[in-house]
Amino acid sequence: MSPAVGPAVGTVLAISRVELIRMLRERSNLFFVFVLPLLLVVFIGLQFGGTAGTPVGVVGDGAATDELVELLDEQGGVNVTRVDDADELEDLVSRGNLGGGVVVGEGYGAALAAAEPFTIGFVARPDSASMSLRTVVEAAVAEHAAASQAARHVADVTGLEASTLVDLADDVRGEVATVTVTAAEVGGDALAEEFAGLGQFDLGASGQLFLFVFLTSLAGSAALIQTRQYGVAARMMSTPAPTPVVLAGLAGGRLAVALFQALYIIVVTTVGFDVDWGDPLATGVLVLLFCVVAAAAGMLLGSVARNDAQASGAGVGIALVAAALGGSMMPLEFFPEGMRQIALLTPHGWANTAMAEIVRRDGGVADVAVELGVLAAIAVVLTALATVTLRRAIVR
Amino acid sequence: MDAVLQCTGLRRAFGELKAVDDVSFEVGAGETYGLLGPNGAGKTTAISMVAGLLATDGGEILVAGEVMTPRASAAKRHVGLVPQELAIYPDLTARENLDFFARLYGMDKGGRANRIDRVLEVIGLADRAGDRAGEYSGGMKRRLNIGIGLLHEPRLLILDEPTVGVDPQSRNSILASVEDLATDGISVLYTTHYMEEAERLCDRIGVIDRGRLVAEGTRRELVSRIGEQDVVRMKVVGDASAAAAACESVEGVGSSDAEGDEVVCLMDAAAGRLPALLAAVGTSGASVAGVQVREPDLEDVFLHLTGNALRD
Ligand SMILES: Nc1ncnc2c1ncn2[C@@H]1O[C@H](COP(=O)(O)OP(=O)(O)OP(=O)(O)O)[C@@H](O)[C@H]1O
Numbered sequence: 213m214s215p216a217v218g219p220a221v222g223t224v225l226a227i228s229r230v231e232l233i234r235m236l237r238e239r240s241n242l243f244f245v246f247v248l249p250l251l252l253v254v255f256i257g258l259q260f261g262g263t264a265g266t267p268v269g270v271v272g273d274g275a276a277t278d279e280l281v282e283l284l285d286e287q288g289g290v291n292v293t294r295v296d297d298a299d300e301l302e303d304l305v306s307r308g309n310l311g312g313g314v315v316v317g318e319g320y321g322a323a324l325a326a327a328e329p330f331t332i333g334f335v336a337r338p339d340s341a342s343m344s345l346r347t348v349v350e351a352a353v354a355e356h357a358a359a360s361q362a363a364r365h366v367a368d369v370t371g372l373e374a375s376t377l378v379d380l381a382d383d384v385r386g387e388v389a390t391v392t393v394t395a396a397e398v399g400g401d402a403l404a405e406e407f408a409g410l411g412q413f414d415l416g417a418s419g420q421l422f423l424f425v426f427l428t429s430l431a432g433s434a435a436l437i438q439t440r441q442y443g444v445a446a447r448m449m450s451t452p453a454p455t456p457v458v459l460a461g462l463a464g465g466r467l468a469v470a471l472f473q474a475l476y477i478i479v480v481t482t483v484g485f486d487v488d489w490g491d492p493l494a495t496g497v498l499v500l501l502f503c504v505v506a507a508a509a510g511m512l513l514g515s516v517a518r519n520d521a522q523a524s525g526a527g528v529g530i531a532l533v534a535a536a537l538g539g540s541m542m543p544l545e546f547f548p549e550g551m552r553q554i555a556l557l558t559p560h561g562w563a564n565t566a567m568a569e570i571v572r573r574d575g576g577v578a579d580v581a582v583e584l585g586v587l588a589a590i591a592v593v594l595t596a597l598a599t600v601t602l603r604r605a606i607v608r
Numbered sequence: 609m610d611a612v613l614q615c616t617g618l619r620r621a622f623g624e625l626k627a628v629d630d631v632s633f634e635v636g637a638g639e640t641y642g643l644l645g646p647n648g649a650g651k652t653t654a655i656s657m658v659a660g661l662l663a664t665d666g667g668e669i670l671v672a673g674e675v676m677t678p679r680a681s682a683a684k685r686h687v688g689l690v691p692q693e694l695a696i697y698p699d700l701t702a703r704e705n706l707d708f709f710a711r712l713y714g715m716d717k718g719g720r721a722n723r724i725d726r727v728l729e730v731i732g733l734a735d736r737a738g739d740r741a742g743e744y745s746g747g748m749k750r751r752l753n754i755g756i757g758l759l760h761e762p763r764l765l766i767l768d769e770p771t772v773g774v775d776p777q778s779r780n781s782i783l784a785s786v787e788d789l790a791t792d793g794i795s796v797l798y799t800t801h802y803m804e805e806a807e808r809l810c811d812r813i814g815v816i817d818r819g820r821l822v823a824e825g826t827r828r829e830l831v832s833r834i835g836e837q838d839v840v841r842m843k844v845v846g847d848a849s850a851a852a853a854a855c856e857s858v859e860g861v862g863s864s865d866a867e868g869d870e871v872v873c874l875m876d877a878a879a880g881r882l883p884a885l886l887a888a889v890g891t892s893g894a895s896v897a898g899v900q901v902r903e904p905d906l907e908d909v910f911l912h913l914t915g916n917a918l919r920d
């Protein structure tokens with residue numbers, strides 16, 4: 213290696229470091245970088261991760277109801293509260309204090325034991341969140357009633373005493389993985405299945421990660437314009453630092469800003485919201501590639517925009533539109549088919565698709581190789597483009 | 609060869625405009641050299657090439673014997689540039705700004721700290737070193753701008769109109785520190801369109817106009833180009849150009865130019881010829897509202913050489 217490499221690295225780091233420091237000093241960034249992402253993680257968590265954390269009231273007594281409540285609780289963070297009577301339940305639901313309610317009438321336990329049909333009441337407001345909530349409740353009920361249903365079938369076929377069979381089935385159930393039973397029963401609703409087992413904030417967190425990394429990178433391109441406007445970029449060219457080193461330093465600064473934003477969201481949501489980020493290697497590579505894409509996009513904007521106001525304005529606009537199209541504001545699974553194709557025009561679309569695989573289906577690097585490949589290609593193209601335009605902007 | 613800077617036949621055009629046209633000059637060790645010229649003369653263009661910011665269209669630049677080009681890292685080590693426009697990060701403190709550029713000059717950690725303290729003293733910002741540069745007064749920002757150029761102890765310091773837009777007090781302190789630097793033996797290339805600054809600071813002065821170096825020398829040498837002549841300045845009411853033209857025919861008048869509502873004549877033995885001069889103005893249809901006779905200065909030299917005023 214040439215002897216110039218050491219100082220060159222030092223210079224690159226010096227420039228990158230200053231760009232990061234400046235981003236952290238900008239007061240308006242404090243809200244956008246540190247506070248807003250968390251607010252939105254919580255907001256999206258309540259909106260779409262809703263079934264998981266939604267407070268659900270249950271009316272009913274007896275051991276069977278207790279079991280059902282336990283099963284409901286296990287359904288992935290549904291927050292169960294016991295309510296005294298059906299009137300109060302309806303009241304709480306209609307006022308929005310509860311996301312929904314379950315009314316277990318008298319004789320549930322007896323009906324289960326005897327493997328008799330039984331109807332459980334479901335109370336909810338007429339909105340889409342209630343639909344998914346209902347599938348969760350149905351899943352719990354189905355699981356609870358599985359033994360009883362099986363006994364009923366066997367009794368019908370064999371003519372044996374149903375209640376004896378229920379006892380038998382209960383014994384057997386302890387040895388069979390209950391999860392499989394649940395999955396089989398819930399199979400009707402693909403969406404609910406997709407999101408089953410997700411922590412309440414998992415969904416919001418990854419979408420917001422990509423939204424904010426991109427937003428901060430693009431809006432932060434204003435800092436790059438300032439570096440030009442302040443004349444500091446030109447002055448750097450009067451130092452012995454060669455042009456490629458200065459360019460690398462400025463690019464490194466953009467990347468440092470993107471990585472900082474990503475790490476902040478990952479750390480805080482992991483620690484504070486118990487978010488599951490999946491396989492560290494797969495997520496690490498994905499986030500790194502996305503950060504390179506975002507940094508390069510920021511650098512490109514910072515080289516073509518005329519002034520810092522224009523850069524941050526355009527940056528915020530582009531970042532929000534790309535995030536919305538790319539499934540960072542609403543999960544891609546909720547998109548109609550055509551929009552899902554459009555989502556793949558954004559880096560967010562690929563990143564969110566990969567993240568869904570990693571977090572919800574325990575995917576590893578190999579499972580998201582295509583998405584990683586596409587993001588890497590975007591990163592290479594944008595970085596090349598940004599380097600050329602930035603060079604033009606600062607070298608006369 | 610003790611010239612710290614040698615420029616030979618420098619040229620640079622922007623499209624059709626020849627911003628710098630065949631300019632040659634030298635700055636010796638410890639010398640302060642001034643480039644004096646009006647707005648748009650080509651001063652910034654010339655020193656941008658000297659500092660390796662701008663490629664030349666032709667000519668050669670040697671700094672401490674090394675060829676300067678935009679890629680010449682070695683030559684750039686010898687040069688400290690103080691740009692005309694402030695080039696500092698307002699969101700960093702003075703110390704952070706200095707530290708940043710010290711890193712760009714590849715100074716090691718120990719050397720940086722000492723040198724930064726020293727520079728902060730020189731520019732008089734030691735007690736405000738921890739405040740953000742954006743909160744400084746205009747004069748303090750200028751001084752920080754200069755300090756960055758001094759950091760790596762360059763052989764050649766280039767100052768591009770460092771006093772423009774600065775209050776008189778700060779201006780004076782900037783001029784004083786340039787004088788101190790010169791005493792310390794650093795070579796300075798100083799551009800200005802203020803004649804007084806060139807007279808006060810510079811050992812030698814190059815007069816630049818429309819991209820060309822029209823004259824060069826010490827103040828004394830330049831002024832003597834006008835000869836043992838007096839400067840007569842007449843404030844006229846009426847057409848100053850016509851009055852200036854009329855004055856050219858008066859005996860002893862070397863040159864006569866209109867400058868705003870004034871006519872400036874360079875002439876021998878002005879004392880005995882004032883009546884003739886006033887009469888000449890009268891024949892042009894204008895009348896004289898005031899007269900001043902004095903020894904010539906650089907301003908007059910510039911006017912004499914170019915037919916234009918140094919300042920608008
Ligand atoms: N990048 C550029 N593109 C086009 N024209 C330029 C450029 N830089 C300078 N010029 C032109 O070259 C001429 C010389 O400009 P320069 O900045 O060198 O003058 P100057 O002597 O420094 O003036 P001032 O005292 O106003 O700073 C001017 O006419 C200017 O308009």
Ligand SMILES: [Mg+2]
Pocket residue numbers: 651652653692768769
């Ligand atoms: Mg200039």
